[in-house]
Amino acid sequence: MSYTAWILLTAALVGLSCGMIGVLLILRRMAMMADAISHTVLLGIVVAFLVTRELSGYHMLIGAVIAGLLTSVLIQWLQSRGVQGEASIGVVFTTLFAVGVILIATQVGNAHLDVKHALMGEITFVPWTTVRLPWIGDIPEATLILSAVLLIVVVAIIAFYKEWKITSFDPALAASLGIPVIVMHYAFMSLLSITTVAAFDAVGAIMVVAMLITPAAAAYLWTDRLSVMFGLSGGFGVGSAVAGYYIASWLDTSISGSMAFATGVVFLLSFLMSPKHGLISRYVTVPARKKATSER
Amino acid sequence: MQGLAVTDLSASYRKNNVLEDVSFELPQGSLTGIVGPNGAGKSTLLKTMLELHPKLSGTVTFAGAPLSKMRRKIGYVPQRGSVDWDFPTDALDVVLMGLYGAVGWLKRPKAGHRQQALQALAQMGMADYADRQISQLSGGQQQRVFLARALVQDAELYFMDEPLAGVDAATEQAIMTTLRELKGRGKSVMVVHHDLQTVEDYFDHVLLLNRRVMNYGETAEIFTKDNVYRTYGAGLRWRKEVPS
Ligand SMILES: Nc1ncnc2c1ncn2[C@@H]1O[C@H](COP(=O)(O)OP(=O)(O)O)[C@@H](O)[C@H]1O
Numbered sequence A: 001m002s003y004t005a006w007i008l009l010t011a012a013l014v015g016l017s018c019g020m021i022g023v024l025l026i027l028r029r030m031a032m033m034a035d036a037i038s039h040t041v042l043l044g045i046v047v048a049f050l051v052t053r054e055l056s057g058y059h060m061l062i063g064a065v066i067a068g069l070l071t072s073v074l075i076q077w078l079q080s081r082g083v084q085g086e087a088s089i090g091v092v093f094t095t096l097f098a099v100g101v102i103l104i105a106t107q108v109g110n111a112h113l114d115v116k117h118a119l120m121g122e123i124t125f126v127p128w129t130t131v132r133l134p135w136i137g138d139i140p141e142a143t144l145i146l147s148a149v150l151l152i153v154v155v156a157i158i159a160f161y162k163e164w165k166i167t168s169f170d171p172a173l174a175a176s177l178g179i180p181v182i183v184m185h186y187a188f189m190s191l192l193s194i195t196t197v198a199a200f201d202a203v204g205a206i207m208v209v210a211m212l213i214t215p216a217a218a219a220y221l222w223t224d225r226l227s228v229m230f231g232l233s234g235g236f237g238v239g240s241a242v243a244g245y246y247i248a249s250w251l252d253t254s255i256s257g258s259m260a261f262a263t264g265v266v267f268l269l270s271f272l273m274s275p276k277h278g279l280i281s282r283y284v285t286v287p288a289r290k291k292a293t294s295e296r
Numbered sequence B: 001m002q003g004l005a006v007t008d009l010s011a012s013y014r015k016n017n018v019l020e021d022v023s024f025e026l027p028q029g030s031l032t033g034i035v036g037p038n039g040a041g042k043s044t045l046l047k048t049m050l051e052l053h054p055k056l057s058g059t060v061t062f063a064g065a066p067l068s069k070m071r072r073k074i075g076y077v078p079q080r081g082s083v084d085w086d087f088p089t090d091a092l093d094v095v096l097m098g099l100y101g102a103v104g105w106l107k108r109p110k111a112g113h114r115q116q117a118l119q120a121l122a123q124m125g126m127a128d129y130a131d132r133q134i135s136q137l138s139g140g141q142q143q144r145v146f147l148a149r150a151l152v153q154d155a156e157l158y159f160m161d162e163p164l165a166g167v168d169a170a171t172e173q174a175i176m177t178t179l180r181e182l183k184g185r186g187k188s189v190m191v192v193h194h195d196l197q198t199v200e201d202y203f204d205h206v207l208l209l210n211r212r213v214m215n216y217g218e219t220a221e222i223f224t225k226d227n228v229y230r231t232y233g234a235g236l237r238w239r240k241e242v243p244s
């Protein structure tokens, strides 16, 4: 495959996995967590590197999951001690992120890790680091990891679909039915962590937040069905990622920035045009709505 | 028959004690109103009995068995405001959630489950709204959906948090009919209730709660002006006709 094809495939995988995880993020009202995880995962990667002296994808994923779980445990703990919700998120992730940055600066030298790369990502480098697979041949490592993560995410969402739904909508009822709400919470944080770190290479820590939140927030405006929301959000993610690539090559600018920009455009269009909450539908369909209201 | 027995139940939010040594017993097949001022710990009592909120001490049993051993026999209706009604789902789907325990892990609800859920919706007068997005329902209709969800759980013991708050008169009657029917089938129902005017009409037992149990027992005996005043403290405007 050509470089462009690999880059587009990688971008699409980022869009799809972030879009699907983003749905749960939005519905569980944990958008702030995306911000937190995207930063603390850096610490996980650095520590994984310091321990193993290797920077393979597999080590990074484990480091990311541990960092993600540590983040959510610390946040939960601070909240249980009476620290206000968003403040505890802010305190934990900035602190862990700072530790990561200090470790990079003092311990890692400039080996393979630099902060700018981790923050901004560089999808054009993706096709350069390949691994050889039986039957398939050479494949960029980042693309392979993203495919594996997407598979895990999709299987987890489908297998536990109704459990995700009930623990997101009504955790109290879920717990009273004996569904392990806490376990589901940490399972979700793990999925979020691996998705984030897998998307790192392509889009970096800052833009991954846009990929996680914006397509899902846009999809939320279009539908009343959870399954449709997953499909739309994944589709918006892929569309934004691919469009972002072309915008970037057209304007000769940052690819990850253009992808985030494209998600913003999708959201803006949804905000204006969606039938459910859109500004335009509010003016066009007022009579119909009034009728529905008076029937109640 | 021995019903719900709560002994020395205490709970707190951090250092703030919300329930102190709550003890009471209610017979099986009773329809009980939990009455007390705002912040009295009524919701916390339900959550603590269900172990949704950690208890500091105490035991809760039903028919002699610890409540934690019989989750499938307990139906819980949270306060309506505790969930996000903009969630992308419809009325039928919400009712189906009551069956998730019965459906089991890794399985999807089957046609039979949907049938059950539709029946429960019909019983609450909501048959025509099965595929309505839940944000498109009125407050009373949302509460009916919650009640339908409790019905499909087919529990022995129900905990309901303010099911009559902010609903229209027709819904209030529909819900009370359902609660009486549950009682008629021998189910035990505990309902957090805020309207002092209707306590005597609706409930055969009351639990007067203000962090501690002020009184509990049969409504006719317990629900007196003195007891209610003691529960609410000063500032309560009592209604015109006063029970003896
Ligand atoms: N999640 C919470 N964190 C801290 N305090 C709480 C929380 N929930 C309730 N409380 C406090 O506990 C007390 C009892 O609350 P609650 O059980 O909701 O009372 P009620 O349902 O009788 O109005 C109140 O003072 C309330 O402020």
Ligand SMILES: [Mg+2]
Pocket (backbone or CB within 6 Å): B042, B043, B044, B079, B161
């Ligand atoms: Mg309450």
